[in-house]
Amino acid sequence: MxxxxxxxxxxxxxxxxxxxxxxxxxxxxxxxxxxxxxxxxxxxxxxxxxxxxxxxxxxxxxxxxxxxxxxxxxxxxxxxxxIDCLPQEKITALNTELVKLEDANKELVTQVRTLTTDFAKIKSTPTDAEIDNQISNTKELILIANKTLDPLRSGAPPISAEQLEQIYADWTKWRAEWVRRRKVFLTFWQLATDALPPQDAKDLEEDLGIEKDTPEHVNVEQGALCRQNQASTLKRKRQ
Structure with a gap:
């Protein structure tokens, strides 16, 4: 209810x-x-x-x-x-107080803007840990650069433009050959092991002593050298 x-x-x-x-x-x-x-x-x-x-x-x-x-x-x-009204003296005093408060408020607004700017700068400044990491990375880059320059400092002649061009040509040639042979191997290997269970295919791979790409190979394939070579190849094809 x-x-x-x-x-x-x-x-x-x-x-x-x-x-x-x-x-x-x-x-x-x-x-x-x-x-x-x-x-x-x-x-x-x-x-x-x-x-x-x-x-x-x-x-x-x-x-x-x-x-x-x-x-x-x-x-x-x-x-x-x-209705009781404020006397003129009281109104004048309140107006004076209002002007003072408005001036003080303007000063506070200016301080807030300054502090906000300072705070933004502090937030954008790297922390001690980030600075230490940047210093460490910079030192490693310096070591790499010094190792690169050591042969020149010891009097070894620099590689000429012709030699450098030949190195890139050889690299492009033999890498393309490697890629072709790997593709052929993967195609035949897929045909040979397609009907086998995964474990049997793995055992066959070990019995035949087949060696796959090492982490070093993967790093090279994903590195700047291969990307630069691919970009140069695409550029030449477009031309």
């Missing part, structure tokens, strides 16, 4: 001076135009509608409220002349 909604507690109906004080307090607190119906509804029935209308009119006659008529609707608002 669904529980019955709780009934709202009854509001005591005010009369006389209590009703007048309640209405004046509410209109003053809200400080916006209201009709009698709205005031009675917002007070949750503490003052009946008919009594609310009479009290609002009476308060307007006393000068506590200002009454305005728009067509057939009458609105009441608290008399703004009765």
């Amino acid at each position: 669904s529980s019955k909604p709780k009934a709202e507690p009854k509001v005591a109906v005010l009369k006389g001076q209590e009703a007048e004080d309640k209405i004046l307090e509410y209109v003053k607190k809200m400080n916006r135009p209201y009709g009698a119906v709205d005031v009675a509804a917002n007070l949750k029935g503490a003052v009946p509608k008919t009594a609310t209308q009479k009290i609002l009119v009476a308060l307007a006659e006393k000068g506590e409220l200002v009454q305005k008529v728009y067509g057939k609707t009458t609105f009441f608002v608290y008399n703004q002349a009765k």
Whole structure:
């Protein structure tokens, strides 16, 4: 069974001076135009509608409220002349304080921008570990460069352009031959072992003493030398 909604507690109906004080307090607190119906509804029935209308009119006659008529609707608002205003000295002091706070805020904004820039620089700066790693890599590159230069320093004649061209030509020739022979071997090996179980094919490979590419071969194939050679070959074909 669904529980019955709780009934709202009854509001005591005010009369006389209590009703007048309640209405004046509410209109003053809200400080916006209201009709009698709205005031009675917002007070949750503490003052009946008919009594609310009479009290609002009476308060307007006393000068506590200002009454305005728009067509057939009458609105009441608290008399703004009765609202306490700040003296001019206080307003001037507040304006002075506002200017100081705005200047201080501008300085803080400038500081935030400066600190943000500094923080970005710090974040982009390598850490100690990264610097150590960079130093280590640089030292290794220096060692490699020195080993490359050692023959020249000992008086060994440098390789001429013709010799270098011949080396590249020989490299291209014999690498192409190697690639061709490997392709032929893989084709025949696939035909020979296609019907064999994997373990039998492995045993046959060991019995025949077949040696596959070593990690050094793989590194060479994936290295800059082969990539450069392939790029040169493609360039010559396009020309």
